[in-house]
Amino acid sequence: MKKTLSLLLALVMVFGLAATTAFADAAEETDALVVDTCILKEADDNMINNYTLLAVNPEAPFVDADGNAVEDVQLNTVGAAALINWLLSEEGEDLAANFGFEEYGEYLFYLKEDRPVSEAEIPEATEETKLIRLSTTTSVNDSGLLGYLLPIFEEKYGYEVEVYSAGTGKSIANAKMGNADLILVHAKKQEEAFVEDGFAYTLEGMESERMTYMYNYFVLCGPSADPAGVKDAEDVLAAFKAIADGKYTFVSRGDGSGTHTKELSLWPEDLGITAEADSFKDYTDWYISANAGMGACLVMAEEMGAYILMDKATFLTFVANDGVMG
Numbered sequence: 001m002k003k004t005l006s007l008l009l010a011l012v013m014v015f016g017l018a019a020t021t022a023f024a025d026a027a028e029e030t031d032a033l034v035v036d037t038c039i040l041k042e043a044d045d046n047m048i049n050n051y052t053l054l055a056v057n058p059e060a061p062f063v064d065a066d067g068n069a070v071e072d073v074q075l076n077t078v079g080a081a082a083l084i085n086w087l088l089s090e091e092g093e094d095l096a097a098n099f100g101f102e103e104y105g106e107y108l109f110y111l112k113e114d115r116p117v118s119e120a121e122i123p124e125a126t127e128e129t130k131l132i133r134l135s136t137t138t139s140v141n142d143s144g145l146l147g148y149l150l151p152i153f154e155e156k157y158g159y160e161v162e163v164y165s166a167g168t169g170k171s172i173a174n175a176k177m178g179n180a181d182l183i184l185v186h187a188k189k190q191e192e193a194f195v196e197d198g199f200a201y202t203l204e205g206m207e208s209e210r211m212t213y214m215y216n217y218f219v220l221c222g223p224s225a226d227p228a229g230v231k232d233a234e235d236v237l238a239a240f241k242a243i244a245d246g247k248y249t250f251v252s253r254g255d256g257s258g259t260h261t262k263e264l265s266l267w268p269e270d271l272g273i274t275a276e277a278d279s280f281k282d283y284t285d286w287y288i289s290a291n292a293g294m295g296a297c298l299v300m301a302e303e304m305g306a307y308i309l310m311d312k313a314t315f316l317t318f319v320a321n322d323g324v325m326g
Helices: 002-031 076-088 090-098 138-142 143-155 169-174 188-196 236-246 258-264 277-283 295-305 313-319
Strands: 037-040 048-056 131-137 160-166 182-185 211-220 251-254 286-290 307-311
Touching: 037 182, 037 236, 048 076, 048 138, 048 188, 076 131, 076 143, 076 182, 090 143, 090 295, 131 138, 131 169, 131 313, 138 143, 138 160, 138 295, 143 160, 160 169, 160 307, 169 182, 182 188, 182 258, 188 258, 211 236, 211 295, 211 313, 236 258, 236 286, 251 295, 258 307, 277 286, 295 313
Parallel strands: 131 160, 131 182, 251 286, 251 307
Antiparallel strands: 037 211, 048 182, 048 211, 211 307
C-alpha cells in the first residue's frame, strides 16, 4: 500500500512539474508580443511627409483657448534661434539623417535637397536663455528622434529643451497661446496659415519663415492578412478606396495632426470625410476617429486588426519595441 501511495505521489509531482513548466512557457509566449501590423503601402508620391521648423514671433497676436488676447507673453527667441540653427547645421542635419540606421537597417528621415543649412554661431546658454520650449508633432517624438538629438544639443550648449508633443494642430494651437518658442511640424497648409496670421518670423540668415529641411514617408499599415487587398492596390488612393468599399476597420488620428490632415486627403471625395464628426457619422462601424497621438493609435490598430496611416519612423520604432510605445 505504501509503495502504491509513493508511486502515485511521484506521478503527481512529475506531471505537476510538467504542467507548471508548460504553463510558464505559454505565459512567456503570450507576454512576448508579436506585432501583426505591417507596412502594406509606402513610397507613394502622395505619401511624402515634410517636416518644417518655425520660430514663433514674439510680436504675434497671441490668444487663449477661447480666442481672447493674451498679454505679456515672454518668448526665448535667443534659445529658439540657437536650437533651430543647430538642427539646420551640418552636425544637426547629419545626426537626423543617420538616426535609426544602425538599429533598423534603414533611414527613418531624409534631408531635402533644397533644405536650408545654417552656419550661424550658436551661443552658449545663459540663465535667461536656458529654457527652450519646443512644440512639436508626435511623429518626431514617438520615433525617438528628439530623444536622440536634444541631449546632444543640451550637453554641448547648456540649454534645456521642454517638449510639448501633440498633433500638428494642437502643437500650433499651443504656440498661438504663447506657450512655445519654436515649432517643428508637418502640415503645410496649417504652417502657411500660422505664418499668414503673424505667428512666425524669418530667422536671420534664412529666406522664409518656414524652414522645411527633412522628410520621410507616410505608410499605410494594416493586418498581415490584408483583407482589403491594400498591398495589391495600384496606389495609395486605390488602397483607401478598397478599405472604404469593404468597410474594413480604419483607425484615424482624428486630432487635426499632420498625419490626420494627410489621411483626409486620401479618401475618395464622394465619401465626404473631413475633420468634422458629422462627415463620417454613417461610417462609424468601420471608421474609428481616435483623437489621439500616433503611438496610441498604432497600439489601437494592432489590437483591432485595423488599417492605419502613419509615419514610417514611428512604425519601425513600434516594431523594434515589440508593440510597446513609451
